[in-house]
Amino acid sequence: MASPETSSLYPEMRDGLNEIKRAELIAHVADLDRMIEDQMAHLKFVIEKGWDIPAIDVHLERLKESRRRCLSALKPLLADAGGDDQPGTSRR
Numbered sequence: 001m002a003s004p005e006t007s008s009l010y011p012e013m014r015d016g017l018n019e020i021k022r023a024e025l026i027a028h029v030a031d032l033d034r035m036i037e038d039q040m041a042h043l044k045f046v047i048e049k050g051w052d053i054p055a056i057d058v059h060l061e062r063l064k065e066s067r068r069r070c071l072s073a074l075k076p077l078l079a080d081a082g083g084d085d086q087p088g089t090s091r092r
Contacts, residue, residue, distance in 0.1 A: 032067040
């Protein structure tokens with residue numbers, strides 16, 4: 001981690017790194033959204049078949065928790081940038 005002196009000398013570097021982190025987290029949230037949708041469809045299929053496979057539900061909950069954690073990490077970065085790139089948070 002950079003010292004306060006270094007951070008103040010190179011704010012454009014810090015801003016650039018934050019921009020990269022934001023982009024990576026937004027992409028990761030989008031991937032998690034896709035995986036959650038896929039897992040929900042799979043869970044629906046399993047329920048319709050009458051199967052009981054608890055690992056599918058556990059996996060879905062872990063994906064949702066990962067998404068929540070990514071959004072938590074993303075919020076401060078978006079606040080620094082003005083919040084214009086924020087992905088939707090109303091789902092899941």
